[in-house]
Amino acid sequence: MKKKLTFLGIETSCDETAASVVREKSDGTGEILSNVVSSQIQEHKEFGGVVPEIAARAHVEKIEFVIKKAINESNLNLKNLDGIAATAGPGLIVCLTVGLNIGKAIAGSLNKPLLAVNHLEGHALSPKINKKIEFPYLLLLISGGHTQFLQVNGVNNYKRLGTTIDDALGEAFDKTAKLLGIEFPGGPKIEEWARKGNENYFELPKPILKRGGCNLSFAGLKTAVLKISKNLKNKEEKYHLAASFQKTINEILYEKTNIAMKEFLKVIRNKKNTFVIAGGVAANLSIRENLTKLSRENQFSPIFPPTNLCSDNAAMIAWAGIERFKINLVDNLEFPSKARWPLDSSAPFLKGPGLKL
Numbered sequence: 188m189k190k191k192l193t194f195l196g197i198e199t200s201c202d203e204t205a206a207s208v209v210r211e212k213s214d215g216t217g218e219i220l221s222n223v224v225s226s227q228i229q230e231h232k233e234f235g236g237v238v239p240e241i242a243a244r245a246h247v248e249k250i251e252f253v254i255k256k257a258i259n260e261s262n263l264n265l266k267n268l269d270g271i272a273a274t275a276g277p278g279l280i281v282c283l284t285v286g287l288n289i290g291k292a293i294a295g296s297l298n299k300p301l302l303a304v305n306h307l308e309g310h311a312l313s314p315k316i317n318k319k320i321e322f323p324y325l326l327l328l329i330s331g332g333h334t335q336f337l338q339v340n341g342v343n344n345y346k347r348l349g350t351t352i353d354d355a356l357g358e359a360f361d362k363t364a365k366l367l368g369i370e371f372p373g374g375p376k377i378e379e380w381a382r383k384g385n386e387n388y389f390e391l392p393k394p395i396l397k398r399g400g401c402n403l404s405f406a407g408l409k410t411a412v413l414k415i416s417k418n419l420k421n422k423e424e425k426y427h428l429a430a431s432f433q434k435t436i437n438e439i440l441y442e443k444t445n446i447a448m449k450e451f452l453k454v455i456r457n458k459k460n461t462f463v464i465a466g467g468v469a470a471n472l473s474i475r476e477n478l479t480k481l482s483r484e485n486q487f488s489p490i491f492p493p494t495n496l497c498s499d500n501a502a503m504i505a506w507a508g509i510e511r512f513k514i515n516l517v518d519n520l521e522f523p524s525k526a527r528w529p530l531d532s533s534a535p536f537l538k539g540p541g542l543k544l
């Protein structure tokens with residue numbers, strides 16, 4: 188019988204310092220032996236967003252402790268590992284370098300393989316840790332840094348169907364929250380306030396709803412929210428704006444996901460189609476309900492990985508390392524950190540004003 192692989196994962200691409208030990212199980216899924224995440228929300232709160240220098244310093248201060256804790260909690264020691272996987276991009280270079288360098292140091296000193304993992308591949312494969320899912324599947328990644336539809340054909344094999352051309356969805360939630368006086372990251376509070384408001388109170392724009400395929404845009408929506416937020420009369424109106432914003436997001440996601448599903452079905456003929464929704468924003472219950480309903484209408488089975496695997500974590504990095512190692516992909520110790528690193532290198536760069544969609 189083939190040996191079951193055990194990997195250490197390290198994640199420092201943005202504002203979470205994380206380490207995790209994951210072991211393959213005989214049924215092809217994974218067992219998370221430890222999953223340590225140290226969040227920097229407190230450090231960035233007063234600035235209303237992630238400050239790169241502060242994030243990098245916090246990673247340097249915490250990374251050793253976080254890795255030791257992950258190893259201790261797994262009841263293994265470094266010698267038991269079959270490989271080290273560290274996020275190498277995309278993200279803030281000053282942050283990525285902290286985790287990648289320590290990953291290289293551990294791999295180099297123990298003479299174990301190093302896997303330089305794309306953070307987005309970590310998200311894309313994360314649902315496979317605790318559920319057997321056949322390739323290909325459709326993925327919607329909605330986080331503070333990314334918003335993409337991906338056709339996940341296999342390990343190291345992705346087709347981007349759509350992307351945001353400006354803000355990420357979590358960013359749109361956080362910016363709206365900030366305008367309403369809510370602390371960073373405000374997504375969860377917007378969801379809470381939305382429940383108390385009237386979602387039909389304000390009419391908000393849905394940028395590029397009827398064009399651009401399943402690409403998305405949230406910048407115009409943010410501008411509209413900014414204008415309205417200046418003239419709010421009372422707390423009730425804040426709740427109404429939160430509710431109207433969330434309803435508008437749901438309408439955009441419904442329309443765009445519908446297009447993504449149709450595009451997926453044009454080329455893929457599975458007996459059973461799977462739609463995975465990952466990233467921090469996938470915690471939002473109204474978005475879950477909305478996308479579950481659409482999935483049923485289009486005969487997709489929706490999968491929402493548990494929240495601790497949806498938001499940034501190192502278990503998904505360890506797992507991506509295992510999956511890559513199994514198809515003989517290994518990286519050398521010179522592998523650089525990459526600020527930009529698309530999963531589908533053939534897809535055009537779609538960001539900035541004046542884009543023709």
Ligand code: KG4
Pocket residue numbers: 201329330331332333356357358360361372373374375378466467468469470471472497498499
């Ligand atoms: O994936 P994640 O933990 O970190 C990265 O950005 O990579 O996502 C964090 C984002 C933040 O923008 C946060 O406001 C948003 O996810 N978020 C939510 C909810 N929970 C977290 N947005 C809307 N509703 C929620 N319940």
Ligand code: ZN
Pocket residue numbers: 306310330332498499
């Ligand atoms: Zn992420």
